[in-house]
Amino acid sequence: MSKGEKKSLGLITGDEVQYHDGSAIIIPRGMTYDRAFEILEHMYRSQETIEELEPEIFPFRPNDVAVAVARVVQRRYGLSFGLGQRSLFAEEPPSFKSVPVSLTERVEVATGRIALPTLDNAEIRVGETLHPQYGLVGAVNCEMKRKDRSHVRELLKDIQEELRTNSIYKGKALRIVGNKAEPEFMDVDRFPTWDDIVYKAEARAALEGSVLIPLRKHERMAREGVPFRRSTLLAGPYGTGKTSFGQLAAREAVNCGVTAIFSDAGADINVLFQTARLYQPALVFIEDIDVYTSSGEDEKVSKFLDIFDGVHAKTAEVMVIMTTNHVERIHRGLLRPGRVDAVIEIDHLDRHGVEKLIRQTVGNALADDVDFDAIYEAMDAYTPAFIADAIKRAKVHAIGRSADDEEIKLTTEDLIGAAAQLRGQHNLMRRATEGQRKPSFERALSDVVAGAAAKAVNGAALRKGGGTDGPQIATVVIQNGEEVAV
Ligand SMILES: Nc1ncnc2c1ncn2[C@@H]1O[C@H](COP(=O)(O)OP(=O)(O)OP(=O)(O)O)[C@@H](O)[C@H]1O
């Protein structure tokens, strides 16, 4: 609307009138000037009344919606300005927050009312609401004169389109932290590629078939009606490349427009799957799945399985990768077909794999006459993590031996020597137990109560130990000057 028009009363746009193409004013026979004037004035007044639209709920996280609103308002009007929050007695100054939109960039968004520059008395507010299926999502409230309703509806459509095509989260690598609804960004450029990791040929083929091909072909699969949703469990010892594969798959996912979502230790599994549904197609990576299903508490396990089954709903385009070092601790319920579609063993490398990993990692810096049989023997029973570490040490050794301008060449002896250095640590690790499981908070609390009871009965002292982080409280009762575990 131009400036000139804005000063006039505005066009008649309501449904209450009928238009015709001539220039004559047509009114019902018998109507008086007074009555016609009254009706037109009434229409004019009603177009000028301010009304509020039903809140528009967007199935996107609140920060995503706030950024889309800021971008659309900026694009449509060239500028946007925040208004203060109205309270009963005063108007507070406008407030803004800075929202991360990638690993390195942030966008300032207004947290209160936003004025729409070309519309008189129109404003929008971005808020959040609890969606039954997705948890916290963004909602937009709009207030404007009735005559500007359609303009504001267009604006809402633009916001919807902006979210559809330019969401800050969709197709990105994300991490869920605790039970926070807003995910954090992860740097896929630092994730490994096939130049960095090596698996046994069978394992690699299984990973390609179960995870990577469906990721690459997800659009084709959707067209052919093949479900994308599937779960793969990676099982194997420490340091064999399970986490590395999750990262490699995330890289692949992001390249193919699939959102990759990792769960940090302690991440809320519900928020994790809700976020995956919001930003599907999505790849979800859950480490140490046994921790979720081996608590022995039936209620917790069945709640987990319920949440897990939720992503198997027909419309869900969510692929799940889980890892475990202890396949025997996983609840049977999780392993039944329909919940886990493939279990892939990620294990030690064979002779061919060890050679491949060394050649791949060392490249040109490898001597020509390396004896891989001898090296394989020296690295007997080493997991890939140990082999990778031995290669690094061998490199350090070779660098130490070479002049600054001399090219380094890793020899059989460098690699065997480095492998030998790690043997002690390897033996220790093999003998080491799993360590003490962190007691849950309830368990720690009941320990304290038990300790207090013992104190009351035996007159013994009670003290806390085990560091400063709460749940690791260890309770010790001292009787006759000696510590007795509760
Ligand atoms: N298959 C592999 N190929 C190449 N390097 C590997 C492989 N597996 C492990 N590594 C090396 O070991 C490091 C740790 O690997 P990763 O975290 O992927 O193991 P993991 O199987 O997840 O171990 P954990 O069971 O302890 O979580 C990697 O950063 C990499 O340097």
Ligand SMILES: [Mg+2]
């Ligand atoms: Mg791991």
